[in-house]
Structure formats: structure tokens, C-alpha cells
Amino acid sequence: MNTSHTAPVAVPAPQANPAHPVKADYLRIATEEAFAPPELFGMYKKVLEEGKADKGFSSLWGFHFNNPAPRVQHILKYNQEMGAERLAHMDAAGIDIQVLSLTSPGVQVFDEPTAVSYARHANDFLRDAIQKHPTRFVGLTAIAPQNPAEAAKEIQRGATQLDMRGVIVNSHTHGEYLSDRKFWDIFAAAEAHDQPIYLHPCSPPDAMIQPFFEAGLDGAVFGFGVDTSLSALRLITAGVFDHFPKLQIILGHMGEALPFWAYRLDYMHRATSRANRYESLKPLNKKPSEYLQQNFYATNSGVAWEPAIKFTQNFMGEDRVMYAMDYPYQHEVDEVNILDNMDMTLATKRKFFQTNAQTLFKIKL
Ligand code: 1DF
Ligand code: MN
Numbered sequence: 107m108n109t110s111h112t113a114p115v116a117v118p119a120p121q122a123n124p125a126h127p128v129k130a131d132y133l134r135i136a137t138e139e140a141f142a143p144p145e146l147f148g149m150y151k152k153v154l155e156e157g158k159a160d161k162g163f164s165s166l167w168g169f170h171f172n173n174p175a176p177r178v179q180h181i182l183k184y185n186q187e188m189g190a191e192r193l194a195h196m197d198a199a200g201i202d203i204q205v206l207s208l209t210s211p212g213v214q215v216f217d218e219p220t221a222v223s224y225a226r227h228a229n230d231f232l233r234d235a236i237q238k239h240p241t242r243f244v245g246l247t248a249i250a251p252q253n254p255a256e257a258a259k260e261i262q263r264g265a266t267q268l269d270m271r272g273v274i275v276n277s278h279t280h281g282e283y284l285s286d287r288k289f290w291d292i293f294a295a296a297e298a299h300d301q302p303i304y305l306h307p308c309s310p311p312d313a314m315i316q317p318f319f320e321a322g323l324d325g326a327v328f329g330f331g332v333d334t335s336l337s338a339l340r341l342i343t344a345g346v347f348d349h350f351p352k353l354q355i356i357l358g359h360m361g362e363a364l365p366f367w368a369y370r371l372d373y374m375h376r377a378t379s380r381a382n383r384y385e386s387l388k389p390l391n392k393k394p395s396e397y398l399q400q401n402f403y404a405t406n407s408g409v410a411w412e413p414a415i416k417f418t419q420n421f422m423g424e425d426r427v428m429y430a431m432d433y434p435y436q437h438e439v440d441e442v443n444i445l446d447n448m449d450m451t452l453a454t455k456r457k458f459f460q461t462n463a464q465t466l467f468k469i470k471l
Contacts (some may be wrong), residue, residue, distance in 0.1 A: 134203075140434065146224075229263075232268075233245065245271065274303075307334040347400075365421040
């Protein structure tokens with residue numbers, strides 16, 4: 107009898123390592139790094155005071171604005187820090203370039219006119235911050251899906267006038283998902299201007315959140331990932347990539363776990379769509395897994411874990427998996443050390459930390 111087996115893989119915790127070799131044979135480009143312009147948190151507080159926020163926003167930002175814990179204060183402060191201190195944090199962690207995006211849920215919590223005008227303001231603010239440190243920062247255009255035509259125009263303005271290298275949008279907007287055809291002008295603009303879209307998490311919408319909230323699981327611990335993987339999967343099943351075959355979507359948090367689902371998605375999508383069970387679930391040109399491999403990139407934001415990274419590289423191809431820190435939310439210098447020490451060829455590590463992001467975001471060094 108063959109009794110050999112593979113030992114279980116423990117989930118490691120970050121270990122302090124003062125000897126972290128900041129210099130490496132590659133640059134480190136961190137791709138899911140947040141910022142907040144000076145007015146944003148005041149506007150968020152006003153939405154909360156007026157009772158206009160959904161449950162997920164109130165749970166997340168209501169907590170952040172009223173909690174003295176050091177991690178929370180760090181998050182509030184460094185979202186708003188775009189100068190010397192942010193650069194010092196990057197230097198200490200060995201991060202050469204941050205790809206910056208307006209923090210979640212961006213303008214998507216606001217009413218339509220506020221969202222449209224504030225997205226423009228936030229993008230101008232980001233352009234100015236980048237111009238002060240053009241070798242350290244790259245930016246993504248924030249959009250207001252509340253007005254898809256204006257969002258499409260802002261993608262164009264970002265690409266042609268602000269030197270943005272992609273688009274940031276959070277999973278849903280007041281409970282509506284981008285799979286709805288009314289939002290597809292956004293995809294047309296992104297595809298036309300060759301701007302990848304980072305589909306970032308936010309808390310689950312009111313229609314979904316209660317069982318998460320009552321267990322304390324609505325935030326980044328789990329609810330974010332469930333909602334964002336659903337949001338991404340809905341793009342696939344709605345046929346977005348049959349319409350926009352060149353469109354590229356970036357998912358954080360190891361592709362929001364969709365690579366792990368791929369086999370089951372293919373099998374059950376085929377079975378369900380062939381049985382004609384739902385009007386909304388029709389056969390597609392390709393298998394769900396093929397869209398994940400041809401229209402998606404994954405970053406490892408929040409997941410400094412070699413087995414998960416290697417599986418995702420295995421499934422999506424090593425050209426489609428990129429590094430992210432998720433500063434200032436998961437500002438763990440030791441995680442950089444863990445990733446530097448992955449058992450992986452230098453060529454693959456360089457793709458992961460540097461060249462995949464360099465190519466996708468057209469970063470000239
Ligand atoms: C959190 C995490 C907040 C992430 C975020 O934006 C965020 C958090 C408000 O821990 O509350 O982007 N994240 O991507 O993991
Ligand atoms: Mn994030």
C-alpha cells in the first residue's frame with residue numbers, strides 16, 4: 107500500500123525580518139494601492155450623517171471614522187498622504203512604484219451629480235499627485251457608474267488627457283452590477299482606449315449583506331470577496347467578453363478566488379445553460395475558464411501566500427498574475443519579504459513583481 111501523502115500546508119503569519127533585502131533583481135510595482143483626496147472622508151461622513159449610505163458602507167466607514175485602533179488610524183491617515191511619508195513607506199518596503207486608485211467605494215456611494223463631478227475632481231487630484239512624483243506613482247481613472255455615458259467620457263479623458271493607465275471601479279453601485287447592459291458604454295470606452303479595468307471590492311449590497319453582517323463577515327475578511335467574485339462572474343455569464351473580446355479586467359485577492367472555482371464553473375455553466383434553465387444564463391462563445399484566462403488579470407492583494415499564487419499562475423498563466431500590497435489597508439512590510447523568498451525562478455518572480463504590471467499599465471522606466 108502506498109502510504110505517502112502530502113503534508114497539510116499551514117497558513118503562515120508574517121514574520122518580522124529586519125534583514126529584509128529591500129534591493130532585488132527586479133522592481134516591485136504594487137498594483138492595488140489606495141488614496142483619498144482631502145475632502146473625501148468629510149463627504150463620506152456627511153453621507154453617513156444623512157442616513158444615505160447602504161448597510162455595507164455604514165458598517166465599513168462608520169467603523170473607521172469612530173475607532174481609535176492603531177490600524178484604523180493608520181488607514182485614515184495614510185490614505186490621505188501623497189508625499190514624503192508615503193514615499194518613505196514605499197522605500198522601507200522596497201516598493202518602487204504604486205499604481206494608485208481612489209479608495210473603495212470611491213464615488214459610488216454618492217448621488218449621481220455628486221458622483222460624476224467628484225470623480226473628475228479626484229482624477230485631477232491624482233494627476234497632480236503623480237506629476238509631483240512621476241517615477242513613483244501611476245494612476246487609474248475613477249468613474250461614476252451612476253451615469254454610464256459620463257463614466258465613458260471620463261475614461262476617455264483619463265486616457266487621453268490625464269495619462270491614466272486604467273480604470274478603477276468597485277463591485278456594485280447601489281446594488282446594481284456592471285453586467286447590466288445599461289453600463290456597457292463603460293466597457294466600450296475601456297476597450298477603445300486600451301484601459302484595463304480594476305474591479306475592486308466593496309461591501310455586499312443591502313439585498314445580500316444581512317447574513318454576512320450578523321456574523322461580522324461583511325467586510326474585507328469575506329463579504330468583499332464573495333460580492334466581487336459574483337460581480338466578475340456576472341460579467342462573464344452576461345456575455346460582456348463576447349461583445350468586448352479585447353476587454354481586460356483585473357481582480358485583486360488572488361482573482362477573488364475564481365481560479366479555484368474554474369472547473370466547477372465550466373461544468374455547471376455548461377449543464378445549466380444547455381438545459382435552458384434561465385433566460386439570463388445562455389451559452390457563451392467560450393467556457394467561463396477561458397474568459398478568466400484571456401480577459402482577466404489577478405493580483406495577490408491581501409494574499410502573501412505562495413501556494414495560492416502558484417496555483418493562480420498555473421491556471422491563468424504567469425503573465426497574468428501581478429503583485430499588490432493593498433496599502434494602506436494591509437501595510438505589512440514582512441509580506442514583501444515572504445514574497446521575495448517564494449520558491450520560484452527569478453524570471454517568474456520578475457514577471458510577478460515588475461514586468462506584467464509594466465506591460466499592462468504601459469509603465470516606462
Ligand atoms: C479594506 C480592505 C478596505 C481593502 C478597503 O477599502 C480595501 C478593509 C476601503 O480592510 O477594510 O480596499 N482591500 O482591498 O482588502
Ligand atoms: Mn483594496
